Amino acid sequence: MHIDFKDLALFINIAESASLTQAAKRSFISPAAASVRIKALEAQLNAHLLYRDSRGVELTDAGNRLLKHARLIMQQLAYLKTEFTEYGADASGHIRIFANTTAVSEFLPEVLAGFLAQNPGVSIDLQERHSPEIVRGVLEGSTDMGIIAGPVTVEDLEVIHFSTDRLVVVVPKGHALDGQSCLKLLDTLGHPHVGLQPGSTLHEFMREQAIRVGKSINWRIQVASFESVCRMVETGVGIGVIPESAARRHQKTMNLSVLMLDEPWAVRERSILVRQFDALPGCVKSLINLIQPRHMSST
DSSP states (O other), rough: OOOOOHHHHHHHHHHHHOOHHHHHTTTTHHHHHHHHHHHHHHHHHOOEEEEEETTTEOOOHHHHHHHHHHHHHHHHHHHHHHHHSOOTTEEEEEEEEEEOHIIIIIIHHHHHHHHHOOOOOEEEEEOOHHHHHHHHHHHSSSSEEEEEESSSOOSSSSEEEEEEEEEEEETTTTOOOTTTTTOHHHHHSSEEEEEOOTTSSSHHHHHHHHHHHHOOOOOOEEEESSSHHHHHHHSSSSSEEEEEHHHHHHHTOEEEEEEEEOOGGGGEEEEEEESSSGSSSSSHHHHHHHHHHHHHOOO
C-alpha cells in the first residue's frame, strides 16, 4: 500500500471544511482532481470514506478512523520538517496549543510573548477549548500540546504537571459573606454571581458543579476576563469564583476579599498534555521547558 501525503492532507481539508470544493481550493487542485484522488484513496484502503450529498460531504465511520491516523501522520511529518530546517530545531516552526480559560487569559500571554521574542521563526496558534476537546485534540493530533486543569485519566498521553491552583470566592469588602473562613458552593448560590462568558471552560465547569448539588447559578453578568470579574465584584454587582492566582493579583489593586472554597474540586492541578514528549520538535519542547520551571517555582 502506497498512500500519498498529499492525499492525506486533502482528506483532512475535506473533513475540516465538509466540502470537496472548498477542500480542493485549500489544496490548490481542481474539484475534479480532488474527487479522483479520494476515489483512489478509497480503492487503496478498500473502504468508503465519505457520504456525498447536495449539502456537502460527511465522513463515514471508516473516514473518521482515517482522519485520526491522517492527522497524526501529517503532524509527525511537520515535526520532521521542523527538525531539519536550516534554522535549527528550536528556532523555527509552528505550534498549536489548546488551553483552558485560565491558561489563555492569565499566564500564557506573558509566557508566549517572551518565547516569541526569543524565537522569531516560530508562530503559535492558541485556541481556548473545553477540557474534553483539549484531551481529544492531543489524542487525535489536531494540536501539538494541551494545557488543562484537573485530573487526566486518559492513558495514551504524557501528563506534565507544572503548577497547582485553586478556585476561590471573591467578594467586595463588607459583603455578607466577608469574613467567613471557608465556604461551600451552596453557601454562594443564594447570591448573584459574576462569571466568565458562556463557552469558557470555567463557566461550564461551575455550571456543572452547581447542577451536581441540584442548583443553578444566578449569573447577574458575564464578562470576558478575570480582571473584569473582579471589577464587577468590587462595585457590588455580585460575587465571583475564580482561580486564586488571579484573585490575589487583582486584590492588590481592588477592594476585594478572597475566601477559601471548601470543595474537593476547588484544588486544580495544572498540566501540559502531549502524546509523546520525545517525538516533539525542538520548538515545542523549548516552550514546555519554559512553562515548567516558571510555574513550578511558585506552586
